[in-house]
Amino acid sequence: MTPDTHADGELTRQLDRTHVFHSWSAQAGLDPFVIAGGLGSEVWDFDGQTFLDFASQLVNVNIGHGHPTVVAAIQEQAALLATVAPANGNLARGRAAQAIVAHAPAGMNKVFFTNGGADANENAIRLARLHTGRDKILSTYRSYHGNTGSAIVATGDWRRVPNEYARGHVHFFGPYLYRSEFWATSPEQETERALRHLERILQSEGPESVAAILLETVVGTAGVLVPPPGYLPGVRALADRYGIMLILDEVMAGFGRTGAWFAFDHFDVRPDLITFAKGVNSGYVPVGGVVLSDEIAATFDHRVFPGGLTYSGHPLAMASIVAALGAMESEGIVANAARIGTEVLAPGLAALADRHPLIGEVRGLGVFWALELVVDRGTREPVPAAVMGRLKGELMARHLLPFLAENRIHVVPPCVVTDDEVARALAIYDEALTVVEASL
Incomplete structure (x- = not known):
């Protein structure tokens, strides 16, 4: 990890908000998460805090950061x-x-x-x-x-x-x-x-x-x-x-x-x-x-x-x-993605669904999964945007960078993700869902 400083993070935010026009966004209220570096399945900010990248940025960092x-x-x-x-x-x-x-x-x-x-x-x-x-x-x-x-x-x-x-x-x-x-x-x-x-x-x-x-x-x-x-x-x-x-x-x-x-x-x-x-x-x-x-x-x-x-x-x-x-x-990276999907993510996400009534369905392959969140499993009514916003905050607070779309959590780590990293992420999803469900 490089010796980045808090000042560099503030400069990044200042330059971003002054000069960068972001895609798919209304510009005025943006406060983007600042990434200073990354390695494998983790990224870090300028304060040295590390985050599991379970978005793979835009579901593209298959080989991990900094290979x-x-x-x-x-x-x-x-x-x-x-x-x-x-x-x-x-x-x-x-x-x-x-x-x-x-x-x-x-x-x-x-x-x-x-x-x-x-x-x-x-x-x-x-x-x-x-x-x-x-x-x-x-x-x-x-x-x-x-x-x-x-x-x-x-x-x-x-x-x-x-x-x-x-x-x-x-x-x-x-x-x-x-x-x-x-x-x-x-x-x-x-x-x-x-x-x-x-x-x-x-x-x-x-x-x-x-x-x-x-x-x-x-x-x-x-x-x-x-x-x-x-x-x-x-x-x-x-x-x-x-x-x-x-x-x-x-x-x-x-x-x-x-x-x-x-x-x-x-x-x-x-x-x-x-x-x-x-x-x-x-x-x-x-x-x-x-x-x-x-x-x-x-x-x-x-x-x-x-x-x-x-x-x-x-x-x-x-x-x-x-x-x-x-x-x-x-390095057998594709085989690792297949094994992680079958042996780690599939059972781990199914166990999350058993514990959390917000999860209506789990689906996916390899390191490409989604948790569809619903107000009620019977009606399958999607959770509102406010719930997803709260969930994102809880995940980020626990140092997991998520991919959220509409009423879904997309679980999409790099193909090089390890069993231990998935276990850490599953624990974070569990905690965040528990907090959000308690508030509903």
Whole structure:
């Protein structure tokens, strides 16, 4: 830990409030938590207080903070070649693409690099439209795909509504058995009825007009919604029936988050396009991309792809990908996420639910979990925002940095989290929930 000072913390707050314009926020009342540094699953402030990072910042620090292999790789690349135009070849870029496709399904051998997850989805949409010659993109209401032109309109949540400037987007309901839109009472019913709903939307829109179905493999910000058995293969079958491309958004769920390299590895499905960002290098340098099927890539063998970014395949980002994926392989980090999910988080969170009536449902995989909080388990009425605000304060007071969304606690530590760190976090969740329940 570096010898940071309280004065540095005050300077950070002053500069932030004077000059920084924050995303998704009304600016006047902001008082952001200041982070001075981090290592592994912990961060600390300028007063030297440490906090468990069970948000993984924005569910992206899969390899943990300050991993020395990744830091060294970025430093070495900066000394060798700090930037390069995307039209030029670069060894770091080639190695990064090779490392990514090594974990992709057979028949997916090309990567188009972007600057983050939003423009990964943006370009996947463009690729699907150009490949099929069709226009419409179908995506779910409970989704987030990024804050750029088409990606935000593909998004289903409230952030779409003030930003609807792109054309050709249609939304539908995906499966969510706890709050089923289809009056389902079992996972099998939810799958069957959700697929029927999707097919009726396709038929009503005219399947010959639909370029792609865009889905988060496991819905992230909108609730950590793990698809029920058979749903994703069913979507794949519908896409094949109507000649539609399937884009799986793995920006949040990919590279270890669910205890697999890609979340779709759990579900026996192969997409046509995979979008990624976040966990591919744990956000150490901004980067994202699209993995293309060989069929889609071949469309542009003799046809210009009309898209590009100045920093596509930036060498510092590429070096960080190579180092991060290499470390994840050699250190068994994905396997650790799977084990933590099965052996530690799943039983630990279930035990929390047994003790706390506020918890209506526990769901997740790997190190990707949500606790849905309700006023009453019978009615499933979500707890109000004031309760979530109180809960956040109690968690922060106990030195846990949480990820809260609507009426949910998202339990999303780094993939390198240890058993002891999870035990500490579970004790903090327990204490905070106890205090909040006592006040209701």
